[in-house]
Amino acid sequence: xxxxxxxLCAIIQVSLSDSIQFFWIKPDLLFIALVIAGITxxxxxxxTFGIVCGILKDAFGIGVFGMNSxxxxxxxxxxxxxxxxxxxxxxxxxxxxxxxxxxxxxITTRVLFAFFGMPVPVWAFLRIAFFESLYTALFFPVxxxxxxxxxxxxxxxx
Amino acid sequence: xxxxxxxxxxxxxxxxxxRSPMIIVQTIKREIxxxxxxxxxxxxxxxxKREGDFLRxxxxxxxxxxxxxxxxxxxxSLKQKVSYKAVAARVIGRDPSNWExxxxxxxxxxxxxxxxxxxxxxxxxxxxxxxxxxxxxxxxLINDPNFAVSAFVQRSRYEGLVSGSLGNSLMMKYLSKDSDxxxxxxxxxSGLTVLFxxxxxxxxxxxxxEEFSELSRYAVIKPAVNLAALEEVLIIIP
Numbered sequence: 113x114x115x116x117x118x119x120l121c122a123i124i125q126v127s128l129s130d131s132i133q134f135f136w137i138k139p140d141l142l143f144i145a146l147v148i149a150g151i152t153x154x155x156x157x158x159x160t161f162g163i164v165c166g167i168l169k170d171a172f173g174i175g176v177f178g179m180n181s182x183x184x185x186x187x188x189x190x191x192x193x194x195x196x197x198x199x200x201x202x203x204x205x206x207x208x209x210x211x212x213x214x215x216x217x218x219i220t221t222r223v224l225f226a227f228f229g230m231p232v233p234v235w236a237f238l239r240i241a242f243f244e245s246l247y248t249a250l251f252f253p254v255x256x257x258x259x260x261x262x263x264x265x266x267x268x269x270x
Numbered sequence: 271x272x273x274x275x276x277x278x279x280x281x282x283x284x285x286x287x288x289r290s291p292m293i294i295v296q297t298i299k300r301e302i303x304x305x306x307x308x309x310x311x312x313x314x315x316x317x318x319k320r321e322g323d324f325l326r327x328x329x330x331x332x333x334x335x336x337x338x339x340x341x342x343x344x345x346x347s348l349k350q351k352v353s354y355k356a357v358a359a360r361v362i363g364r365d366p367s368n369w370e371x372x373x374x375x376x377x378x379x380x381x382x383x384x385x386x387x388x389x390x391x392x393x394x395x396x397x398x399x400x401x402x403x404x405x406x407x408x409x410x411l412i413n414d415p416n417f418a419v420s421a422f423v424q425r426s427r428y429e430g431l432v433s434g435s436l437g438n439s440l441m442m443k444y445l446s447k448d449s450d451x452x453x454x455x456x457x458x459x460s461g462l463t464v465l466f467x468x469x470x471x472x473x474x475x476x477x478x479x480e481e482f483s484e485l486s487r488y489a490v491i492k493p494a495v496n497l498a499a500l501e502e503v504l505i506i507i508p
Contacts, residue, residue, distance in 0.1 A: 123288065126363035126374070127295040130498065136437050137368055171284035173365050174372045174400050174408050221369060232369060232415055236436040240368045 114149065114161060117263045121145045121255070122168040137243045139251040142169045143217065146184050147210055147252065148259050150191030162188030176228050183220060187213065203253045211249035215241055282403035285374060289406045292362040293376060354467065356390070356504040357381050362406070371414040371436060373500060378403045382507055386465050389503040394471035394494030395419070395459060396503050407505075411497050412472065413440060420462040421472055426450035429460055432472055432491065438498070440473060442489040449487060451478055457491050465508060 121141040129138035142165045149161035166184030170177045191213065199205065218241035225232055232240075304311065359375035377383055379402055389396045389409045397417065401408040410417050413434035421442060422429045428449035430442040445451060455475040461468030473491040480487050 125366045127292045171281045173367050174370050233435050244368050
């Protein structure tokens with residue numbers, strides 16, 4: 113069932129995200145799905161979902177294939193490790209957590225782009241790193257609610 | 271070598287698999303948008319009708335010029351410009367990442383589209399094809415930082431390189447220090463980049479500045495095509 117949820121997030125992100133973008137920034141729904149998987153499921157399932165999210169994001173993009181396919185499972189492991197120690201009981205904590213993680217993802221992606229010789233202007237990087245993280249984090253509670261109500265039946269950590 | 275062969279074999283089937291759902295979602299989005307923005311569309315429709323009438327009259331005048339040009343060209347025995355074939359394609363999706371700017375279109379190899387072909391709209395240059403599947407392709411838009419095309423200022427013919435900057439503007443770099451370029455100038459393709467025909471409108475100069483090194487100038491360009499609202503493109507088949 114969660115696989116279908118990930119596919120739905122991918123379709124919405126690819127087809128409808130231009131309707132909800134601000135200043136050329138759109139929320140990363142696949143990243144949100146990755147975080148939900150990390151905080152909800154056990155390690156093996158969460159990493160599997162992370163790989164699926166990464167492959168879908170790479171498949172629809174034009175960048176280096178495999179970058180997200182490798183990064184997303186690593187973030188899954190990191191999220192699993194951190195959420196066992198941090199309480200995300202309140203939405204505000206979850207929003208801050210997702211914002212920080214999205215920012216780390218943006219910085220890592222920028223470094224990898226530089227490594228692969230694909231330049232990104234500095235001001236574009238700052239805009240994307242900051243606003244994408246914030247926008248993605250603001251979407252997180254909404255997407256989590258949808259996932260909780262329609263997809264994830266069992267109780268979880270918080 | 272192995273990766274360059276295997277990566278399209280992984281990506282293309284996934285994109286082809288999602289082609290139909292993406293088309294359905296885009297159709298539903300368009301229909302719902304039609305209801306929600308009914309009044310706005312009504313006003314815009316009236317405005318466009320008036321514009322259409324004006325442009326028709328301009329077109330008639332232009333036809334006269336074209337016919338006269340043909341007659342004079344024949345008289346002077348100059349070579350005729352070669353016209354090119356184009357395939358219309360609908361945009362069915364966009365790159366999910368904020369680090370790239372690309373769209374997914376609903377035509378692929380089955381319409382003789384190949385990697386490197388240019389994508390345009392009636393307003394100007396939109397991008398180039400970077401990946402081709404059997405039923406869908408990906409087009410890198412002109413505001414992607416990895417996009418670059420040789421161009422010149424239409425008025426003064428000074429050359430430069432136009433590339434994207436992940437926003438609503440483009441950068442024209444490597445303009446010489448004494449180049450005659452000012453706000454409002456039109457920028458067109460120079461034809462020096464392979465597969466890009468000469469004379470395709472790229473955009474209009476919004477701002478001119480000097481590089482940090484003070485050895486050359488740059489121009490900030492507003493694209494002629496509204497890349498955020500791209501719904502259809504024409505792929506030029508050479």
